[in-house]
Amino acid sequence: MSEQGETGEAITILLVEDDAPTCWRLQDALVKAGYEVRSAGTLAEARSALAEAAPRVLLTDLRLPDGHGVELIREIRQRFPDTEIMVISALGDEESVISAITVGATGYLLKDAFPTDIATTVRDLVAGHSPISASIARFIVRRTQGAAQSSAEPSPGPVLNTAKLTPREIDILWGIAKGFSYAEIASHLGLSRQTVPGHIKNIYRKLEVHTRSEAVFEAVQQGLIKL
Amino acid sequence: MPYLLLQALIVIATILGLRLLQPSDPDDFAVSGFSLREDGITRPVTLPHFTSSRYSLADPPLYTGAFTFRRDQAASGWSVFLPRFSNAVEVAVNGVVVLDSRRDANANRPDRNTPQIALIPASLLRDGSNEITVRLFVWGPLRGFLDTVYVGPDTALRPAFETRTLLFVTLQVVFSAWQSILAVILAIMWLMRRHEPVYGVLAVAMVLGVMQAFVPAPVPPVTTSRLAAVLLASAPTESALIVMFGVLFFGWRWPRYGTLLFAPGLVIFVVGLIAGPPLPRVLFLTLGVPMVGICLFLMACVTATAVVRRQDAASFTIGCAVTIVLTCWVHDMLSVFEIVTNERIFVSRLSYSAMLVAIGAGLTWRFARALNQVDSFAGQLVTRVREAEERLKASFAREEERARAAALANERTRLMRDLHDGLGGQLVSIVALSERGHEGATITDAARAALKDLRLVIDSMDDIGGDLMLALGSWRERATAQLRPHDIALDWRVATPQGLPLHPELRPWHVIQIVRILDEAVTNAVKHAQARNIEVTIETLDGGQGPYGVISVTDNGRGFALSGNGETAGASQTARGLRNMRSRAARCGAVLDLGSNASGTRVRLQLPQVFPDSDAAGG
Numbered sequence: 001m002s003e004q005g006e007t008g009e010a011i012t013i014l015l016v017e018d019d020a021p022t023c024w025r026l027q028d029a030l031v032k033a034g035y036e037v038r039s040a041g042t043l044a045e046a047r048s049a050l051a052e053a054a055p056r057v058l059l060t061d062l063r064l065p066d067g068h069g070v071e072l073i074r075e076i077r078q079r080f081p082d083t084e085i086m087v088i089s090a091l092g093d094e095e096s097v098i099s100a101i102t103v104g105a106t107g108y109l110l111k112d113a114f115p116t117d118i119a120t121t122v123r124d125l126v127a128g129h130s131p132i133s134a135s136i137a138r139f140i141v142r143r144t145q146g147a148a149q150s151s152a153e154p155s156p157g158p159v160l161n162t163a164k165l166t167p168r169e170i171d172i173l174w175g176i177a178k179g180f181s182y183a184e185i186a187s188h189l190g191l192s193r194q195t196v197p198g199h200i201k202n203i204y205r206k207l208e209v210h211t212r213s214e215a216v217f218e219a220v221q222q223g224l225i226k227l
Numbered sequence: 228m229p230y231l232l233l234q235a236l237i238v239i240a241t242i243l244g245l246r247l248l249q250p251s252d253p254d255d256f257a258v259s260g261f262s263l264r265e266d267g268i269t270r271p272v273t274l275p276h277f278t279s280s281r282y283s284l285a286d287p288p289l290y291t292g293a294f295t296f297r298r299d300q301a302a303s304g305w306s307v308f309l310p311r312f313s314n315a316v317e318v319a320v321n322g323v324v325v326l327d328s329r330r331d332a333n334a335n336r337p338d339r340n341t342p343q344i345a346l347i348p349a350s351l352l353r354d355g356s357n358e359i360t361v362r363l364f365v366w367g368p369l370r371g372f373l374d375t376v377y378v379g380p381d382t383a384l385r386p387a388f389e390t391r392t393l394l395f396v397t398l399q400v401v402f403s404a405w406q407s408i409l410a411v412i413l414a415i416m417w418l419m420r421r422h423e424p425v426y427g428v429l430a431v432a433m434v435l436g437v438m439q440a441f442v443p444a445p446v447p448p449v450t451t452s453r454l455a456a457v458l459l460a461s462a463p464t465e466s467a468l469i470v471m472f473g474v475l476f477f478g479w480r481w482p483r484y485g486t487l488l489f490a491p492g493l494v495i496f497v498v499g500l501i502a503g504p505p506l507p508r509v510l511f512l513t514l515g516v517p518m519v520g521i522c523l524f525l526m527a528c529v530t531a532t533a534v535v536r537r538q539d540a541a542s543f544t545i546g547c548a549v550t551i552v553l554t555c556w557v558h559d560m561l562s563v564f565e566i567v568t569n570e571r572i573f574v575s576r577l578s579y580s581a582m583l584v585a586i587g588a589g590l591t592w593r594f595a596r597a598l599n600q601v602d603s604f605a606g607q608l609v610t611r612v613r614e615a616e617e618r619l620k621a622s623f624a625r626e627e628e629r630a631r632a633a634a635l636a637n638e639r640t641r642l643m644r645d646l647h648d649g650l651g652g653q654l655v656s657i658v659a660l661s662e663r664g665h666e667g668a669t670i671t672d673a674a675r676a677a678l679k680d681l682r683l684v685i686d687s688m689d690d691i692g693g694d695l696m697l698a699l700g701s702w703r704e705r706a707t708a709q710l711r712p713h714d715i716a717l718d719w720r721v722a723t724p725q726g727l728p729l730h731p732e733l734r735p736w737h738v739i740q741i742v743r744i745l746d747e748a749v750t751n752a753v754k755h756a757q758a759r760n761i762e763v764t765i766e767t768l769d770g771g772q773g774p775y776g777v778i779s780v781t782d783n784g785r786g787f788a789l790s791g792n793g794e795t796a797g798a799s800q801t802a803r804g805l806r807n808m809r810s811r812a813a814r815c816g817a818v819l820d821l822g823s824n825a826s827g828t829r830v831r832l833q834l835p836q837v838f839p840d841s842d843a844a845g846g
Contacts, residue, residue: 112678134700179700188724
């Protein structure tokens with residue numbers, strides 16, 4: 001069994017993870033699902049792997065021995081716009097995931113996820129379905145509320161510009177945060193079930209900081225880059 | 228004693244002052260040698276001269292004198308000047324009347340010292356000796372009086388006349404005007420402050436004084452005796468009012484018998500209404516005037532007592548003023564009874580008016596000072612309130628800070644306990660399993676449980692704004708992931724889009740307890756009941772006392788004995804799990820219902836309307 005892209009070739013994944021057991025575990029699950037996986041333990045290894053060919057999917061940890069995963073995400077986002085990017089997170093904590101989203105990641109993978117879930121998540125991502133967890137959705141909608149209520153006291157955590165989100169997208173995020181399924185959200189909001197993933201993809205895109213100076217500013221704001 | 232000495236000094240000063248104030252007259256033009264024809268007898272007299280008292284205007288005493296006029300010396304017109312007379316005069320030069328004071332009501336009042344002046348038409352004057360006759364109209368009971376008559380150039384006489392007018396007429400008018408204004412002010416004060424009758428009393432006294440001053444006294448032939456009665460009664464009434472004022476002003480109670488002071492005034496008034504002249508006038512002189520003196524004396528006593536008791540500026544000032552008036556009154560009495568030589572100038576009324584004005588001014592001053600005190604008191608109050616407010620605010624902030632710190636410490640303690648009880652125990656269990664050489668699934672399960680617990684604790688720390696649905700959303704994801712390897716479906720049914728009511732008081736530890744109950748229910752369903760399907764129902768009910776949430780977990784497993792009679796190891800484990808669920812529910816004020824039979828188990832968790840703040844159920 002082999003997962004293939006539209007061209008019929010095997011889907012390539014670059015896995016950047018410095019903890020060897022975790023790396024093996026993820027790699028096993030992905031290889032078993034038919035993906036072609038290259039792994040790297042450091043930023044430098046990841047960059048040299050990128051020199052050969054662009055991967056279809058990047059899975060990266062954020063804390064790496066020689067740098068921060070956010071740098072890698074931004075580089076790939078600029079060099080290979082078609083590459084799907086996911087963050088590997090131990091606990092799915094909002095702090096790291098949102099930081100990654102603002103530089104261009106469109107999903108996250110829990111380190112302890114069951115092997116079948118790992119494969120499913122990647123498959124969905126390649127198919128254009130960005131997964132979004134209830135806690136991430138909750139973080140985003142709480143932030144939109146906070147922005148609406150008062151700007152005097154900035155909420156803790158990474159800076160997130162939620163101004164571009166439409167009311168509909170915020171409603172969808174609310175539904176996800178409260179644990180509703182896509183089908184339930186679609187019926188509550190009078191949407192077609194198929195359009196919900198597209199909305200979520202849009203949410204990711206809107207949360208991304210686009211210009212380079214903006215990105216640098218955001219990164220500095222988040223303490224990801226030390227000047 | 229020093230006070231009495233001072234009053235004696237004031238008396239002396241007053242007498243000296245009166246002497247100094249005595250207006251000087253142009254003595255060069257005095258005509259004092261007259262022949263008086265009275266009751267048919269003619270005799271030579273020297274002015275000033277007192278005649279006997281009489282009550283008839285017919286056949287008045289006639290003074291006839293002569294003066295010399297030189298036409299070549301007369302640059303201007305000549306006048307006749309009468310500085311003082313009582314009660315009225317008719318002056319004729321060479322048989323032609325040039326002045327009749329009866330036409331000027333004010334000039335005839337014996338209590339005023341009104342002077343009169345009249346130009347003598349040049350045509351009347353003859354070169355050489357001229358005759359001047361003065362008819363003196365007297366209406367009792369006072370004796371008639373005619374001061375020296377001055378005849379000479381108008382330019383020489385006019386200044387003396389003006390001085391006397393200023394002193395005895397204009398000044399009186401000015402004082403009366405002040406008095407009337409003060410009367411209005413005091414009346415308003417009294418109207419606004421009814422509980423302080425002192426203002427009203429003084430206002431009435433002043434109104435009486437003003438009336439007495441401005442209402443013209445009738446000239447006797449016109450016997451409007453009622454008006455005269457009012458005017459005559461005014462002086463004793465006024466003086467009684469002043470005593471009353473003094474008593475009230477110094478904060479004493481007005482004694483009931485004090486009303487007797489008003490009796491003389493009343494008697495004069497009544498007699499004036501009933502009887503015709505001259506009885507009221509006689510009564511006035513015998514009853515009214517002494518009454519004024521008695522009242523003044525009483526007032527002096529009152530103020531003296533007040534000075535001794537209170538030692539303040541107000542009583543002292545009023546005391547001095549009363550002494551001055553009393554001195555003036557004695558002076559007038561001596562003048563009336565001709566005990567001292569004098570020109571019959573009465574100063575009581577003038578000094579009394581001055582005193583009233585002084586008292587009125589003093590009262591107004593006191594009133595203004597009271598207002599200032601109120602102002603400053605209000606200011607102080609505002610400052611005090613502000614200070615108290617700030618202190619309160621500070622202590623409130625301190626209290627809030629303390630409460631927040633306590634809440635934080637509480638939260639921290641709970642978190643530590645949760646981590647210790649859950650995660651700690653699980654990690655220890657993992658270590659134990661590893662040491663005993665267990666492989667695979669058991670350790671994996673324990674580690675997954677530990678990780679799940681860590682997620683739960685971290686997740687519950689997040690601010691969910693009182694919306695339990697947000698916590699349940701995360702839990703659904705975790706539970707689904709947990710159930711997927713077991714191939715168990717998790718049905719999620721939310722009755723309304725809103726889901727559960729908002730609970731602003733919801734704390735992280737409430738969330739942890741609720742999620743652990745749900746976890747326990749799911750674990751039981753998987754491990755012990757071998758369920759294939761688990762359904763979570765979330766709904767909001769309203770029993771008439773506000774909405775409350777209900778979360779139900781239903782499985783289609785084989786059920787278990789709720790009694791937990793210890794048949795198997797699994798059953799006892801289940802029993803312990805159930806105990807845990809109950810105690811957790813009790814801690815956050817929720818009601819747990821369990822129902823189990825062969826076709827499945829149902830856990831119904833009814834949430835409280837308000838989550839308890841403290842861990843009431845203990846543990």
